Amino acid sequence: MNTSPTRSGASKKQAASVEFRNVTKRYGGVTAVDSVSFTIEPGKLVTLLGPSGCGKTTTLRMIAGLEMASEGQILIGGRDVTNLSAADRDVSMVFQSYALFPHMSVLENVAYGPSVQGASRKDAEAMAMEKLGLVGLKGLERRAPSELSGGQQQRVAVARALVLEPQVLLFDEPLSNLDAKLRRRVREDIRELQQSLNLTVAYVTHDQEEALAVSDRIIVMSNARIAQSGTPRELYEEPADLFVADFIGDANILGGTITGIEGASAQVKIDTLSLSLPHRGAAPGAVKLAVRPDAILLNETPQPSAIAGHIRKASYLGTQIEYDVETAIGNLFVVQYGRTQPIEIGKAVGVTFETQRGVAIVPGA
Structure with missing residues (x-):
């Protein structure tokens, strides 16, 4: 989704804030997100948590520019991106399905983004190898996605999002296709990577244990609105209402x-x-x-x-x-x-x- 490739060895981009100001999204007569306001501080991982249909995925897609807000204002790094397309936002997204190209090797999957944006093959592959090393996949770059485990495929998806060095990284239910033991390991990997690289991350899940484990802050959504926002400890020990008390643990x-x-x-x-x-x-x-x-x-x-x-x-x-x-x-x-x-x-x-x-x-x- 970035507009200009970052050469390997170039200075890293600064993490950016994400701000929603009274953002509403309607589909015809249905309000999917209802006047939502929040801020994700630079370098923090904030989870959007809630049951199916609460508006969390629509909110994430509006950060990415895959959905456009009906009302309100969206800012990334202080820049108003409300009316910008996904291609014009410095954001990358890791999808639930991983969305890897089955006919490409791991290296080709990760190098694809920089190549499309004009990087030479040599530079694109160098950038891809750097990010594969970060996610612990060095040595597997020539394999096909089908030859990898579910956890390894998820890491390829993360590397492909990281290779563009976005200001904001988005995760949409990234662990839902993994078994319980692997979910725990991969969520720890994601958290460690986010902290070590100082990434701004918006993370969507319906799993409260996952949210408690990875988040600096959690935004609990219910019926298209924010029910409560706070640290994992605040939400667990001081729920704002009966819905939050019952949903968080x-x-x-x-x-x-x-x-x-x-x-x-x-x-x-x-x-x-x-x-x-x-x-x-x-x-x-x-x-x-x-x-x-x-x-x-x-x-x-x-x-x-x-x-x-x-x-x-x-x-x-x-x-x-x-x-x-x-x-x-x-x-x-x-x-x-x-x-x-x-x-x-x-x-x-x-x-x-x-x-x-x-x-x-x-x-x-």
């Missing part, structure tokens, strides 16, 4: 009552438990709490203040044990780490919460 949504507020803290009553939590703007009265599965503690010996429950289901998953616990406040999904034997089904337990993390009042719920 598993959460038990429970009812409670604020009985008093002192400073930044609220005293919250939930069945037999009394908790002290940041009030997050909530007033005394009924509230909703987001409680993470690993913030729920199960005690096999009776405790007077604990919520009474019993084990309905237990699943051993190697690194963790998952439980369905029936209590007076509803069925709870609980995760225990570092335990080799599950609590037996039917056993009575006392439920308490680890309030230092994983328990939050949900504002406005």
Whole structure:
């Protein structure tokens, strides 16, 4: 998508910011993106996260220039690109399908962009070899894409996007075609590459674990709008609403009552438990709490203040044990780490919460 080739050994381009100002995209009577505003700072990886149909991929395609905004303004590196075509934006995109040319070698795939933009074959191949080295594929340049694993094909796609040294690199569900173990390895590779090269990256996924693992910041989208934007920790520990609480990691949504507020803290009553939590703007009265599965503690010996429950289901998953616990406040999904034997089904337990993390009042719920 770049307009001028960068010769191997030339000075690298500076990472650029991406800014959306009240951007809307309509398809006839359907609004796919509704007055969205955000900024991606230079050299940061920001993930657009949300369920299918929320507007995240349309937003990414508007950064690339593959879709044009119906309203609003898009800036890259401070330059207004709202009405520019994809060819006139200094942006490269890694697609979900990789989109490699099957009849070309790895080297030819990566060198294709610079060649089209006027670089000599020698320069284009030198640029391609440099980027193949960066993504760990040196020595495989003569192979066909069909001779590579899924993870290696993904790296070729990344090298082909990097070879043009774009101001902004875009990823559209880049790991969806890989198995679970390979997804983890490739996402680590992408993050390491992004940080070492100081790349500005917009990354689209529907996988919240993937988003938490790679992002400097996450923009959660729902129904064509931004539901919340923040660091992975902020979104996980301080969800803005019930949608974000439930979408970013598993959460038990429970009812409670604020009985008093002192400073930044609220005293919250939930069945037999009394908790002290940041009030997050909530007033005394009924509230909703987001409680993470690993913030729920199960005690096999009776405790007077604990919520009474019993084990309905237990699943051993190697690194963790998952439980369905029936209590007076509803069925709870609980995760225990570092335990080799599950609590037996039917056993009575006392439920308490680890309030230092994983328990939050949900504002406005």
